[in-house]
Structures are given as structure tokens and as C-alpha cells.
Amino acid sequence: MSARQELLNLATGSLGKPGTLRGIDPARARPAAVLILFGTLDNRPARFHAEAVSDDLDLLLVLRSGALNDHPGQVAFPGGRIDDDDDGPVAAALREAREETGVDTTGIEVLGQLPHSGLPISNFLVTPVLAWWARQSPVTAVDQAESEHVFRVPVADLLDPAVRRSVVSHRNGVTWTTPAFLVKGVTVWGFTAMLLDALFNDLGWTIPWDDSRQIPPPL
Numbered sequence: 390m391s392a393r394q395e396l397l398n399l400a401t402g403s404l405g406k407p408g409t410l411r412g413i414d415p416a417r418a419r420p421a422a423v424l425i426l427f428g429t430l431d432n433r434p435a436r437f438h439a440e441a442v443s444d445d446l447d448l449l450l451v452l453r454s455g456a457l458n459d460h461p462g463q464v465a466f467p468g469g470r471i472d473d474d475d476d477g478p479v480a481a482a483l484r485e486a487r488e489e490t491g492v493d494t495t496g497i498e499v500l501g502q503l504p505h506s507g508l509p510i511s512n513f514l515v516t517p518v519l520a521w522w523a524r525q526s527p528v529t530a531v532d533q534a535e536s537e538h539v540f541r542v543p544v545a546d547l548l549d550p551a552v553r554r555s556v557v558s559h560r561n562g563v564t565w566t567t568p569a570f571l572v573k574g575v576t577v578w579g580f581t582a583m584l585l586d587a588l589f590n591d592l593g594w595t596i597p598w599d600d601s602r603q604i605p606p607p608l
Contacts (some may be wrong), residue, residue, distance in 0.1 A: 392446050392544075393500075395592055397426060398416070400481040400501025400519045406497050420514040422478035423468030424449075424486045425588070426497065427544070428522025437541030438552075442544050451489055452538040452575060464577045466584070467492075473477055478502060478516035490539045491531045496524030506584065521535065542572050548589065553598035556582075558606045569604065576607040 402499040407593045426449040431491040434444035453463050467486035479502065483494045503517040530536045546552065547570050568586040569578040577585065589595045 392427065392429075392442055394596040396519055396521065397500045399588075399591055403501065403503050406504045417475075417512070417573055419513050420471040420478075421469060421516055421517070422471055422482040422485070422516045423466035423584075424482040424497075424518050424520055425466055425503075425584070426486065426520045426522055428525070428541075430522055430541070432523045433543075435543050435545035437543075437549035439545040439594070439596060440495065441548065441592075441596075444543065444545055446544045447541040448544055448547070449490065449492070449522070449539070449541055450484075450577070451530070451536040452557075453536060462551075463581070464575050465581050466517075470513075471516075474572045479518050482516075482518040482520075488526040491526075492528050493524070493526035495595055496522065496526050498523045503588075506580070515580070544594075546572050547577075547585065547596055548596050550596050550598035553600070553602070555600045555603045555604055556592060557603050566603075568600070576604075578607065 398519055428447060428449075429443065429445045430447060438444060449467065450464050451467055453465050465539050467489045468482055469485040471478060471481040475484060483497065483499075486492050486497075487494050498521040500519045502519055503519055505516045506513050507514055528539050528541075552571045554571060556567050556569045556576075558565045558567075567579055568582045569576055569583060570585065586595075
């Protein structure tokens with residue numbers, strides 16, 4: 390089965406499933422959406438070979454500006470707050486991706502929405518939009534005030550157990566542990582890494598890794 394079909398099956402199977410509020414009040418939370426965009430567009434295949442995916446399957450990520458109020462300097466999916474004039478999470482995710490990366494959204498096939506996830510630290514209720522990059526277009530950091538860098542990372546390299554870590558952070562007397570991925574010279578951690586970890590688990594792509602290998606937050 391192709392990766393696109395597996396992703397489509399996951400999105401279809403997620404219809405109607407409840408989301409995770411994670412300690413936020415949905416009535417007070419800020420609605421947001423992110424675009425999880427997969428494709429087989431990179432001519433530089435993965436360094437690590439994973440049986441579950443092809444070496445050329447990749448994923449679009451952005452490095453957020455360190456000047457932002459919410460999650461500065463973190464690696465994230467393209468996305469942001471759902472504006473009043475957005476026609477729902479899909480429209481918001483596509484708009485934000487276009488504004489942040491310059492991607493031609495007419496070449497993107499939306500596969501579906503995944504259950505929403507609460508992000509207490511910034512009071513967002515996030516809807517992940519799963520998509521397939523059907524027709525390639527150039528991407529770049531359109532606005533340095535928003536994104537410092539835009540890049541694609543091979544999915545197989547994210548699945549490599551050697552790059553997996555657990556980030557342990559302490560906030561307001563509470564200890565938080567989240568998964569992390571060390572790829573492309575950056576650390577993918579926090580909310581984005583949690584979404585990726587859950588997504589790979591749901592798809593059956595995860596390769597067992599040692600979660601006792603702990604690191605502090607990179608920021």
C-alpha cells in the first residue's frame with residue numbers, strides 16, 4: 390500500500406473521533422490549524438532506510454522565528470490561528486502554509502482532518518490537516534518575522550531510532566516529558582513532536598526506540 394493511501398485511510402478512519410483537550414477549556418481556547426504535508430518530492434533520499442516508507446517520502450516543516458510570542462524558535466508544521474474569514478481548519482491551514490512557505494496550495498491534495506489537540510501553554514485548540522503534495526512547488530521562508538527556515542525532512546530519517554529522544558522540561562513545578570527527533574541540525578520537540586509520534590504510531594510506522602535517552606529543552 391502506498392504512503393498516500395495509508396495516510397488517506399488514517400484520515401478517513403479519524404472522522405468523528407474525539408480530540409484531546411489536554412487541560413484547556415474549548416470554549417476559551419483559540420482555534421488553530423496546522424498542515425501536515427507529505428510528498429515524494431525530494432531528490433535527496435533518506436540516509437536511514439525504514440521498511441515502512443520509501444526513501445523519498447518527505448515532510449514539510451518550518452523553523453519559527455525566535456521573535457514570535459508563541460513557541461519562538463521551535464520547529465513546527467505550517468499553520469496558525471483560524472481567522473474569522475477562514476472557511477474552517479482546512480482553509481486556515483492552507484492559507485498559513487502559503488503565507489509562511491510560499492507553497493502553491495493548488496498542488497496540495499487535502500486527505501482529511503485528524504482529531505483536534507489542545508495546547509495549554511498557548512491556549513490553542515489545534516486541528517491537524519493531513520495532506521499530500523501532489524504537484525511540487527518551490528518553498529522558502531516568506532517572512533523572516535514568522536519563519537526563519539523552511540525545509541523538507543525525509544520521513545525515514547525521522548523514524549530512525551538513533552535520532553529519537555525524550556525532552557524533559559520543568560514548568561511551574563510540573564515535569565513534562567515529550568518525544569523529540571534530532572534531524573537536519575535541529576530538534577523537533579514539544580507539540581509538533583507529539584503529533585508526529587502519535588501519527589507514526591497510528592500508521593504503524595514507528596520503529597522501537599529508547600525513550601530513556603533524555604535531553605533538556607533546546608530553548
